[in-house]
Amino acid sequence: MDSTQVEKSTISRWKPVIEDWKHTFYLWRRTKLAMVGTFIVAGFLLMALLAPLLAPYDPIKVDLVNRLKPPSKQFLFGTDQFGRDILSRVLYGARVEVWIIFLVTVISGTIGTAIGIVAGYFGGWIDEILMRITDIFLAFPRLILAMALSAVLGRGLTNAIIAISLVEWTVIARLARAEAMRVKSQPFIEAAKAVGASDLRILVLHVLPMCVSPVLVQLTMRMGTIILTAAGLGFLGLGAQPPTPEWGAIVSDGRSYLINHWWISTFPGLFIAVVVLGFNLLGDGIRDILDPRLRR
């Protein structure tokens, strides 16, 4: 094989992939709401990344001289009962939320995928047992189970993250199981078995890769819910503890000052709403873009 032929074959090999991405980009630009969602999420990530540069003050330093100041040029979003700048707290809060989303996604994604593909691949009594365990977790309203777990583990950010992950994995497990069952019956798995590949090898090298992309899509679509749950826990006092600038917890800080000092609760809540909106729009967009009926 001479060199020109090799080159040609690489071109023809990558072309469909590139075309596919181009088409995806075109669809993304056509669904305006998905674009808005992408920009909101990108802005949110930037906020978390650049918080130390953007924040005008220390988010947890108490400054009693400037307590409960309304929004002004000096304090854009006002200050809370300890004189802490709300804008700085909200900016640093973005870091907390990103941290929560990241860990919950990794933990629940790993547990859910592992349990799901094992159940789907082996079937039979293993599947039966694993799915009944999933059902037990699904028998609780999510927030209530997360609340209970977070409280008994000991209130705090890390335990709240563990609690939310222990609630979230069920969704992923069901999805991964369905994918694994679909993949299992395909000829290439049979071929792998025929040449003597072990179950573990098939699971990790053949079934798992097929489940990764639907699981990732599902995880992206759940990120909004994860923020809402974390903020709910923070608001109830069962999540991040003071002085951690978690958005839900800041809303809760302002609760007793609501009548005369509306800004403490209003701004962090607004950021939760906008960021969750962004994730929801992005999720809807991804679903639409991946919908084969739209792709044609």
Place this chain on the structure above:
Amino acid sequence: MKLATFIAKRLFLMLLVLFGVSVLVFVISKVIPADPVGAILGGNAPVELVEDLRRRLGLDKPLINQFFDYMSGLVKGDLGKSLKTNRPVVKDIAEFFPATLELAISATLFSIVLGILLGIFSAVYRNRFIDHFSRVFSILGVSMPVFWTGLLLLLLFYFRLGWLPGGGRLSLFTTPPTKYTGLLVLDSLLSWNMEALKDALAHLVLPTIVLGYSSTASIARITRASMLDVLRQDFIRTAKAKGIGRRLVIYRHALRNALIPIVTIIGLTFGGLLEGAVLTETIFSWPGLGRYIVNALLVLDYPAIMGGTLFVAVIYSLVNLVVDIIYAVLDPRMRI
């Protein structure tokens, strides 16, 4: 599969899951790293007191005996005594649950009516103003945190405008109606206490809107999708061609066929309302089960935590069972 067999099988599965749920609740309450005895007595209590309390709570027994005590209590309907209120947890639940139920029913009614109407208009006037409005309304509904909308509405309608009462189920000066069901609206009607009825309804307005908003949004979304699906089908064109009025086509022919997915989502949102109730009740000082559980969690009142979460899980599972059964009745293909 026959419907009866289907229901029997689902019921059996539910009992199995509920057994698992009780085990999980037991495990959760036993892994409490924080010591409930320490939480009650404080860190510096004398050793004898601690030992005595441990004995009285049965915490000195081996885990397996504690488990059997707990399970045999469950079977007899005994959930233990709350450490905080010092009353049987069952009594506490009986007192607090009607408040949650009333709020959940009210929010469900609100979201069904508004959600289905919005969904229908959205589908019929596709891509027109009302459609865009309803879709924005919907996506906002599932994005805004319940506790935040609650606070803002409270700030506006209670503190600033003073149009609606602030929290609780009744005003301080209103005589509560005679207690029949624990649902204040129903009780005031039964005892013909118009003053209490008006007051109870006024107190319901804000919590209902706050709690019902997100379910309104999901119901509107499903109704829209389902209606669009049905409206495209041939029998709708036939009905129109026969010259049947537009209204009749939409409500009689299309809506009826679009109802199956809508019924499912209504059932699911009713379950979701139980969890939204936790936050809504906290904001509106609503004396319901959600607030009871939160308070129990904050002080690690573990019999109340176990009883409360278990009760919620049972209700949630029952609602899901009913949804599945309705689904199976509406669509025989589901009975597998």
